[in-house]
Amino acid sequence: MSIGSDDIEKLAVLARLSFEGDELGDITDKLAAIVAFVDQLGEADTASVTPMAHPLDQVQRLRADAPDADIDRARLQACSDATEDGLYLVPRVIE
């Protein structure tokens, strides 16, 4: 399966990534090489094999659905470059 620049643009949109200048040619070449490398997985006979999602086959432990907020909003929002009145700022979405 070859990967072309159209595929890269589609994937970049899905991944919400931008590529500038030489980056585009580089990612096209290297992603094609990586996909060619992982293609060898197709050689394995897995017809009767159950997929493995957890390395120890354990189920996810759930906790009680109770509030556990021990970080105050001001400290948490100090990690952001753009907040106002306790809210995160983003570009206008609704005109």
Added chain:
Amino acid sequence: MTAMHELTLTGMRDGLHDGRFTARELTAHLLARIEAAQPRLNAFITITADAALAAADAADARIKNGSARALEGLPIAHKDIFCTDGVRTSCGSRMLEQFVPPYDATAVALLADAGAIVLGKTNMDEFAMGSSNETSFFGDVHNPWREGLSPGGSSGGSAAAVSARLVGAATGTDTGGSIRQPAALCGITGLKPTYGRVSRFGMIAFASSLDQAGTLTRTAEDAALLLGAMSGLDPRDSTSVDAPVDDYVAALDAPLEGLRIGVVQEFMGEGLDADYAVAVRAATAEFEARGATLVNVSLGNIGLSVPTYYVVAPAECSSNLSRFDGIRFGHRADNPADLEDLYRRSRGEGFGAEVKRRIMTGTYVLSAGYYDAYYLQAQKVRRLISADFARAFEDVDLVVGPTTPTPAFGLGEKTDDPITMYLNDIYTIGANLAGLPAMSVPCGFVNGLPAGLQLVAPAFGEGRMLAAAHQYQQTTDWHQKAPGGWS
């Protein structure tokens, strides 16, 4: 008298308790070594000198009044992937260059509660994606054994810092070999526990079904000391395992007699440096001479471990790293045209080339039309690889082999070819896919550079594995060798 930095973590503990030196003296001595080493090794991203000295004074007071805890006053460093309350946590990325977390990772909190003193945060491959420490936004780390060579990665800064005697021990994380491979290349002891043994809370996620925190130390005895303090159930990590934590230090005395050790045949053939193979054979012969029984074992599907990993890990990474949106934390692009532009440029500018490659790979293998052929197939092959280990452990207590195919390689040598770089983890990835505990111990030298022996145990077999490594280190001295100029 042995210089303070020459001591192992356990030796430092004894020195503090015997009154040979104070925690302040030890901390100040190592901080001076870190400062002096930084221009040559670049092992640290952030050095926390003031906080470390204040903590050392508090440790001295506790030692004096008899309330010392298990790791009181012992100097360590954290890989910069662990969130540290009030201390920048960059994950080796421009994305988090200015990120100061408002909380501690559980592993960080547990080690602090045990009295350890943190001297700084170590350099690493960006978001732990790399095997050479060259993908770090903060520059390459150099191998203390020979500057100009890679220390390995992704925990390359932690490995270099322990190897150069800058700290007593360091934390690391291992998703496909990121503790064991740099430990082997830097001539130290590196341990990745069973998946879920150490909490992943506050450890910045790369591939959640593979990531595990562990230790980089000079000896197996030090690893046992540190691992005991880090391990345990954490309600904040739903994958952390609810199983009792063994007394790893007490377990070290178990003898080698009667131990059945499987030598992985697939790891001893083509691709392994011939002199490296000699070092590994000598190590297995030492185990045999001490009363262990050697058995040849085969892991028939292990040859597919690297391609399996490079589907599963990027898939999980593409999902995990979607949290970096330029809004709540991390790099934010200037003057975005709209929300989409903010996302794409913040991520495009904030992530380096290897991280973007893995996100793109993950997006590809999860996308419609390719999911079954790649992601689902990789999960099935993962089970085959895991079953191979399970079969081997029906007959043996541990499996062993080389940690890496070659000793340390040159910085810049493999950066143009991702596949060649990925194959560097060919012997280590299997344990991550199967969730098994594994470690690397120094076992000799190839052209003056350290070689590592890898031991892999059944799930929660850390105690038995540490005992075997410790017993090996009682009659060999590879782990005591210091890189020239750093002793």
